[in-house]
Amino acid sequence: MDRMLTFSVLVAVMLLSACQDKTPEATRQLQAVSQQLVPMNAELAARYQRSCRSCHTIAATGAPLTGDVVAWTPRMERGMPAMIDSVINGAGGMPPLGMCMDCSEEQFEALIRFMAGGQ
Numbered sequence: 410m411d412r413m414l415t416f417s418v419l420v421a422v423m424l425l426s427a428c429q430d431k432t433p434e435a436t437r438q439l440q441a442v443s444q445q446l447v448p449m450n451a452e453l454a455a456r457y458q459r460s461c462r463s464c465h466t467i468a469a470t471g472a473p474l475t476g477d478v479v480a481w482t483p484r485m486e487r488g489m490p491a492m493i494d495s496v497i498n499g500a501g502g503m504p505p506l507g508m509c510m511d512c513s514e515e516q517f518e519a520l521i522r523f524m525a526g527g528q
Contacts, residue, residue: 436468443474448523457520460509464502465524471502473524481525492521 444466448454464472473480484492496517499505506512512520 439474439477440466440468443476446475446523448519450519453516453519453523456509456512456516457523460507460512461520461524463508475524476526478526485521485525489518489521493517496521 446466448457461475464470465475468474473484493514496503496507497505497514499507507517507520509517509520
């Protein structure tokens with residue numbers, strides 16, 4: 410995905426999530442947009458595809474959707490060490506290591522930042 414398309418999709422997610430509208434249609438739209446997002450780094454994209462994508466692009470899982478800045482903001486406010494701890498130990502329905510048994514802490518951080526709306 411080229412940078413302009415990635416930027417456009419991220420803007421769309423931010424606009425949709427900023428509305429705080431959690432109607433079924435708004436949720437479907439956020440989910441559809443989240444399913445288009447992929448990290449620009451090829452190695453990170455491969456890890457995301459096999460580990461994170463299955464939950465963070467499906468609203469019914471309860472996981473914050475990739476790119477949904479409103480959902481990720483309170484989590485990110487806890488700080489990156491707490492976020493990484495949640496990934497390593499599991500949180501809510503997320504299994505320990507978030508299904509990425511070979512990810513380093515640096516890779517977890519990059520994946521979290523990507524899903525939270527940054528690259």
